[in-house]
Amino acid sequence: MQHLEFEKPVIFFDLETTGISAPHDRIVELTAIKLYPDGRRETKSMRMNPNMPIPKSATDVHGITNEDVAGLPPFSYHAAELLEFFSDADLGGFGVSRLDIPLIEAEFRRAGVEFSRRGRRIVDAQILFHMLEPRDLSAAFKKYSGVELGNAHSSEADTEAAMAVVEGMLGMCPELPRSVEGLNAMCNKEQENWIDAQGKFIWSSGVAVLGFGKYKGVPIRNVVQTDPRYLEWIVKSDFQEETKDVAQRALKGDYPAAPRASGEDA
Numbered sequence: 001m002q003h004l005e006f007e008k009p010v011i012f013f014d015l016e017t018t019g020i021s022a023p024h025d026r027i028v029e030l031t032a033i034k035l036y037p038d039g040r041r042e043t044k045s046m047r048m049n050p051n052m053p054i055p056k057s058a059t060d061v062h063g064i065t066n067e068d069v070a071g072l073p074p075f076s077y078h079a080a081e082l083l084e085f086f087s088d089a090d091l092g093g094f095g096v097s098r099l100d101i102p103l104i105e106a107e108f109r110r111a112g113v114e115f116s117r118r119g120r121r122i123v124d125a126q127i128l129f130h131m132l133e134p135r136d137l138s139a140a141f142k143k144y145s146g147v148e149l150g151n152a153h154s155s156e157a158d159t160e161a162a163m164a165v166v167e168g169m170l171g172m173c174p175e176l177p178r179s180v181e182g183l184n185a186m187c188n189k190e191q192e193n194w195i196d197a198q199g200k201f202i203w204s205s206g207v208a209v210l211g212f213g214k215y216k217g218v219p220i221r222n223v224v225q226t227d228p229r230y231l232e233w234i235v236k237s238d239f240q241e242e243t244k245d246v247a248q249r250a251l252k253g254d255y256p257a258a259p260r261a262s263g264e265d266a
Contacts, residue, residue, distance in 0.1 A: 001035060009089040010035045010123065015100045016062040018050050021238055022102035026050030027075055028064050030082075030104075034089060044085055049074050055212045057199065076111035083113055092123035137161055144168025195256050196243040200234070208256040220250045 004010070013032035019025035031045040047064065049072045059065050093100055101117050108115035133139070141149040141161040145168055151157040166183075170176055177183055195201040195208060201220065202211035208220045215223050215230060223230055234247040246256060 004035075004123075006035070006090070007037055009037070010092050011086060011089040012092040012123075013096070013100065013104075014093055015103060016058075016064055017099075017103060018052060018054050018058050020099055022099065022106050024237060025103065026052055027103065027107055028054060028058075028069055029062065032082075032085065034085065042085075044082070046078060048072055048078060053213060053216065055216075057212075075107045079108060079111035079113045083108065083115060086115065090121040090123070091117065093125065094129075095124065095126040097122060097124045097127065137165070140165045144172065196240065196246050198240050198243050200239060200243045201246050201256065203258075206258050208258075220246075220255060224250055224253075 011032050011034045013030065015027050016029035017025050017027055027048060028050050029045075029047045032043070034042040034044075036042075047069055049069045051074050054064060054066050054069070091101060101122070105115055105117065137158060138149045138152050138161075141147075141164060144165050149157065149161050152161075170178060177186065193203045194211070195203060199211050201208060203209075204217065210216050210218050210220065210223060213230075215227070220231075228251060231247040231251050235244045235251070237244075239247075249255070
C-alpha cells in the first residue's frame with residue numbers, strides 16, 4: 001500500500017461465517033494479510049469446521065457448504081497460531097468493527113485464549129467509505145435529483161424526497177423493475193414459506209418446522225416435546241422479537257396456524 005503510513009504491522013482480514021451474531025455464530029473461513037512497515041506482507045487463509053450447521057442463507061452468500069468443512073479442525077485448533085500472527089498488529093478490513101472483530105474475539109474466548117481489540121488501532125474501510133460517500137436521504141436526493149435537499153428531516157420534505165429518489169432511480173437505472181410488485185420483491189427478501197421475518201421458523205408441507213440449526217426441518221411440536229431448552233435458548237438469545245415470540249408461544253402450546261391454501265375461503 002503506497003499511501004498508508006504505519007509504524008507497526010497492520011492486518012487486514014475478512015471472515016466468512018455461519019451468520020451475523022457474534023455471540024452465537026462461528027467462523028468457517030478466515031483470510032488475513034499482514035502488512036509490515038518495510039513493505040513485506042504475509043498471508044494466512046484457512047477454512048475451519050464451525051461445529052454447527054452452516055445455514056443455507058449463509059452458504060448462499062459465501063458458497064461454503066457443510067460438506068466443504070466436514071473433517072476440518074475447528075477455530076480452537078488454529079487459535080495459538082492466529083494469536084501469534086495477530087499479536088503485534090493493528091487491524092483493518094471492510095466492516096470489521098461491526099462483525100469481524102467481535103466474532104473473532106468471541107472465537108478466541110471460546111478457545112480459552114485472550115484476544116482483544118484494546119490497544120489496537122482499527123482501519124475500517126466501510127466506515128471511511130460511508131463518511132466519504134454518505135448513504136442518507138439527503139445524499140440520495142442530491143444524486144438522483146441533482147440538487148440539495150432543503151429542510152431535511154421535516155416529515156414533508158423527507159416524504160417528497162423519498163418519492164423523488166424512487167422516481168430518479170427508475171429513470172436512471174433501467175435494470176430496476178417498474179412495478180411496485182417487482183420493487184417489493186427486491187426490497188423484501190422474505191420467502192413465502194417463512195413464519196417469522198428471519199426465516200428461523202418456516203412452513204414445510206403445511207407443517208411449522210425449524211428453519212435453521214440442528215433441528216432444521218424438524219416440526220416445532222417435536223422440538224417442544226424432545227428438547228424444549230432449544231426453544232428457550234431462542235427466547236433468551238438475540239433473535240428478533242417476532243422469532244422469539246414464535247418460540248415462546250410454542251413452549252406454551254400455541255403453535256402457528258397452518259397457512260390457508262391459495263383460494264381457500266377465509
